[in-house]
Amino acid sequence: MMPDDPLSQLRDIHLPQTGGFWPPAPGWWVLAVALLIALVILVWAVRRRHSQNRWLRLAKAELASLERTAVKEPQWFTQLNALLKRVARARYPEENPEAQSGEQWAACLLRHLPDDRMAQQPVVDALVNSAWQPQPTAEPAQAIEFARTWLEAQKC
Template sequence: MNKVFDSTWGNPVLRSFIEPEFPEQISLWPQTPGWWLLLALIVVLIIRTVWRIRQRYLANRYRREALAELSEIKLRLKENSKEAVRDIAPLLKATAVAAAGREAMSNLQGLAYAQALSELAPDEECLPIEQLEYLAYAPLVEEELELIDLEAVIADVERWIIRHRVQDSHA
């Protein structure tokens, strides 16, 4: 076989060159106890945060259900089912009971009920309780219904459902 390069070809210094060995790979796992403690603390904080988010989600289930029911009422009203207005006041009452507790809300009526609702949502304007009671119990006369701004009443109820706060003693 014919050699392409003889032994005198190239740089003579490179002939004695020895390739260095690569060092052992550095582990990415912590080596000292302080880093393990920090890692454990981070894991505990992540678990706690996930748990609190889940608890908040579960605690607001009644709110999501009330908003879904209110959307259904709006849909029924668009389909010209005037009987749907009768469900607004009981929905608000059920939501208030879920937020403040049965003992605090179930026996309230009129002005006391309006005041209790205002205490749960202090930044919101008072809900039209008289109109809600009329819609729930009075005969549904077309001329009387035209005097009530249903869209405004529903918007007020929806805003209250979204923005009210749960009482601390109930939470």
């Protein structure tokens, strides 16, 4: 080889170095922003639904407490009716359920049941009337079962 040969001074072909992992390409930035927005919306929706159904969780807890102390006395049926009225007031404030009593209140309870309204009519009438009768005609177990069914029908 000749020292003055210009071709001998050339190096072999070499590839350029890779760019590394940072900064990411613009597509990754767009994907990260989209995922972040989706995560924020998901958290917001879950929290909103959780807070909207708070009244239902509280009502179910109070119903469980009433179930543990179930007795066939007017005072117990009064407490159960009061619980159902609070739920109805939270769910249907335009109907003014706290001012209803007797047949009007029973009709309100039945109106907001999705299925088998007529099958529940005797239980509802007994539940409503047992709050003021000296000897209640309703059975606490049936009243609890109706209340549980009614509460489930009130979900948002």
